[in-house]
Amino acid sequence: MPRRKEPPTRDRLVDAGLRLLEDGGPESLSARKVCAEIGASSMAVYTYFDGMAGLYEALTLEAFARFDRRLAEAPRTTDPVQDVFAIGLAYRDYALAHPQRYRLMFGATAPGAGLPPVHDLTAERSASPAPIANASFEQLVTVVRRSMAAGRLREDDASAVAGQLWTMVHGFVLLEVSGWFGYDGQGVFDILAPHCVNLLVGLGDEREAAEGSMVAAAPDPETFRTPAPAAGALPGTRRGPRPRRPG
């Protein structure tokens, strides 16, 4: 069993791994570099994680755990639809603060670990991020269920509705961190906010109520600028997917 001095070697490796991943991208996430970061030899990766795949897995689990904590920190109010927006904002905040980590979580990075799950169904692997991811997902299911109980959303399968919201934020965030919506956060205003309002309307909410909850969830008034009802179109709308390198 590992020595329990002050900071266990295993945890220091995970911390260093997440730090290197975010600072230098997946290419910096090598066994030699991570171990050198804490002053150990590359053998430590095999002692504690049985190889790089295990390290990737531990990093994924830790990233999901912090993600789950971040979603839990989003405020819960008496307006459950406002809470939906709050969770969505926290979701995006986390992804934008740690884009590499987010890609790792959802199988978009990790050259060796779990990248091709479609072709890799038979691979036996001990720990899966699914339980902790399900915990995060359940946070969304709960506020959806509350929204239905409050009469804001049509009664329906709360998990299916939460899946629609998750799909929306996930797709948006991945496009945003890859630069398809520009790098200035305009996409939230142009795409995500109207998408969310439109989806909520389709789920049964009144448009004015949804927009009110959206504005109430904004930490500052600039986050969501309510579209001018008279103009009809959204001001300053971008032309959709844009080059990764603007200009």
Added chain:
Amino acid sequence: MPRRKEPPTRDRLVDAGLRLLEDGGPESLSARKVCAEIGASSMAVYTYFDGMAGLYEALTLEAFARFDRRLAEAPRTTDPVQDVFAIGLAYRDYALAHPQRYRLMFGATAPGAGLPPVHDLTAERSASPAPIANASFEQLVTVVRRSMAAGRLREDDASAVAGQLWTMVHGFVLLEVSGWFGYDGQGVFDILAPHCVNLLVGLGDEREAAEGSMVAAAPDPETFRTPAPAAGALPGTRRGPRPRRPG
């Protein structure tokens, strides 16, 4: 200039690269393996692509070109909303048929090429997939615009609306190919189809009209099973994000 015998070496490398990527995942996409596939030495990658980054870029461009062609093959009818569904189905078909290629296209693979665009804004690179991706996006914008002209969708910025639809399908497809919705296509029925209908309703369409267009776009009656209007909830709904390895 390259010799123009029968199959140019450059094109054969791109073909072999796409094939290796889909068959063996990103790990199989090495300079040595791709060149060995066509009986050349690894030097060919530098002769034609100036390194692996250039090969990744060429593969991404070719993947986007085939994707664009696939979307263009989706039938266009007199019902523009039906065409929206048809494009969405073609989109998903392509992504599910070539999941690794799809990840490469949207910056999720490619350890060396454009993976961390957030940290890599200053990198100068000649060709970008943005123009061809914009062509695909414009196909969606066109049918959205037709939907507005036909009075099915509220008049709005067609690009912003197309961005919402794109976000939805992109997010869904990435979760689906990673196994979060299971591997049996149930997610289309549980999540994507109701999401699309709900979004279209929020965009101004009538629910019955949207569901009618959806059913009309299905190549066979089983693709979208219309939710029973009496039950309210979707039958057979899954519990949202699921383990990558079911069981």
Added chain:
DNA sequence: GACGTGGCATGACGCAGTTATACCTGCCAG
């Protein structure tokens, strides 16, 4: 027929993941 140019193979370099081996340190038995 000699020449130069461009495509390509060869071989080397550094770095990656991985692993066999040996060492070293802390613990327990006697």
Added chain:
DNA sequence: CTGGCAGGTATAACTGCGTCATGCCACGTC
């Protein structure tokens, strides 16, 4: 106190990776 034991760790070597300097060789041209 001493000897053995066991587990964490460093070392070094293996293979395969991207990359590049070098040189060969087959073309097209004068």
